[in-house]
Amino acid sequence: MRAYQIVEWGAPLEEREVPMPEPQGTEVLVRVTASGICHSDIHIWDGYFDLGGGNKLTLEDRGVGLPFTMGHEVLGEVAALGPEAEGVAVGDRRIVFPWIGCGDCAVCQRGEELLCLAPRTVGARKPGGYAEYCLAPHPRYLVDFEGVDEPHAATCACSGVTAYSALRKVDFLRADEHLMIIGAGGVGLAGIGMAKAVVKGKLVVADIDPAKRAAAIAAGADEVVDNGDGEAVAKVLEMTGGGAMAAIDFVGAPATGGFAVQALARGGTLVVVGLFGGAMPLPMAMMPLKMLRLIGSYVGNLQEMHELMALVKAGKVKPVPITPRPLREAGQAIADLRDGKAVGRYVLTN
Numbered sequence: 001m002r003a004y005q006i007v008e009w010g011a012p013l014e015e016r017e018v019p020m021p022e023p024q025g026t027e028v029l030v031r032v033t034a035s036g037i038c039h040s041d042i043h044i045w046d047g048y049f050d051l052g053g054g055n056k057l058t059l060e061d062r063g064v065g066l067p068f069t070m071g072h073e074v075l076g077e078v079a080a081l082g083p084e085a086e087g088v089a090v091g092d093r094r095i096v097f098p099w100i101g102c103g104d105c106a107v108c109q110r111g112e113e114l115l116c117l118a119p120r121t122v123g124a125r126k127p128g129g130y131a132e133y134c135l136a137p138h139p140r141y142l143v144d145f146e147g148v149d150e151p152h153a154a155t156c157a158c159s160g161v162t163a164y165s166a167l168r169k170v171d172f173l174r175a176d177e178h179l180m181i182i183g184a185g186g187v188g189l190a191g192i193g194m195a196k197a198v199v200k201g202k203l204v205v206a207d208i209d210p211a212k213r214a215a216a217i218a219a220g221a222d223e224v225v226d227n228g229d230g231e232a233v234a235k236v237l238e239m240t241g242g243g244a245m246a247a248i249d250f251v252g253a254p255a256t257g258g259f260a261v262q263a264l265a266r267g268g269t270l271v272v273v274g275l276f277g278g279a280m281p282l283p284m285a286m287m288p289l290k291m292l293r294l295i296g297s298y299v300g301n302l303q304e305m306h307e308l309m310a311l312v313k314a315g316k317v318k319p320v321p322i323t324p325r326p327l328r329e330a331g332q333a334i335a336d337l338r339d340g341k342a343v344g345r346y347v348l349t350n
């Protein structure tokens, strides 16, 4: 089968002919028909995450070797079952839930596979969807998307569930409180499009790009603010009557994190989602004096994926703009995303 692989960190992807995977045990082989290109694929492609202060977290340290096939927003048609795989049939159309743990340890047993120390993430540890076929380790990781447009359903596996999980962490907000979402790019826009279905509060969106602020209004934001403006903190404090009770930072840069902390109300919660990188300047005394909570949120778990798909099927999630690209353009598409040419999300189709 064809796969579009990283052969050298950060170098153009190569089209390579690789052996067709054969499902063993409980594994299920899926013929990939849609595979989203995620912003985090750019970091995987580069081979590291920037931790700030010159420190890097490399994929090689995490045991990922080359050549490697990315793609963690995968869906398609069940093509073959391992001898112990039950509950799906050849021809069934499913999303491959990618955030998979070892399946055996204590956290996996209680359904918190994201905390597992031996993850088997599809497209980040195990071969992903920039290919004609992809393996899921067990049928329980195959999620039904009946009635949902394929490219939209594919993006639910990462940007969708990431946005949903972040929103669930602030679903305690009351109707008269404010949620501020920072960053109306791919994941941020997904979050804005489903915020009202998950969180009761009013929605303020901060972005430095006027086009993205306009997109945020169209996606359901009550108010927008330019966080590149020197008066942005004062404006948020005014429009929220003293600060946002929660903020979700979908950028994750030093400037956005610093802005969020300043714009939070007393008792406010900051959820950091974005992986832009760097280190945030955080005046330590602000934590106790403002009684802040700081939470990191990474993708979402299988239960949240099922909850999200129920909302999507019920029509409560506004789809983000999607540009389909043929699978053979995988290398060019991710280069275009890196170069900032993508409007909305790219989804590879085959």
Ligand SMILES: [Zn+2]
Pocket: 038, 039, 040, 041, 072, 158, 159
């Ligand atoms: Zn992703």
Ligand SMILES: [Zn+2]
Pocket: 101, 102, 103, 104, 105, 106, 107, 108, 113, 116, 117, 118
């Ligand atoms: Zn585990």
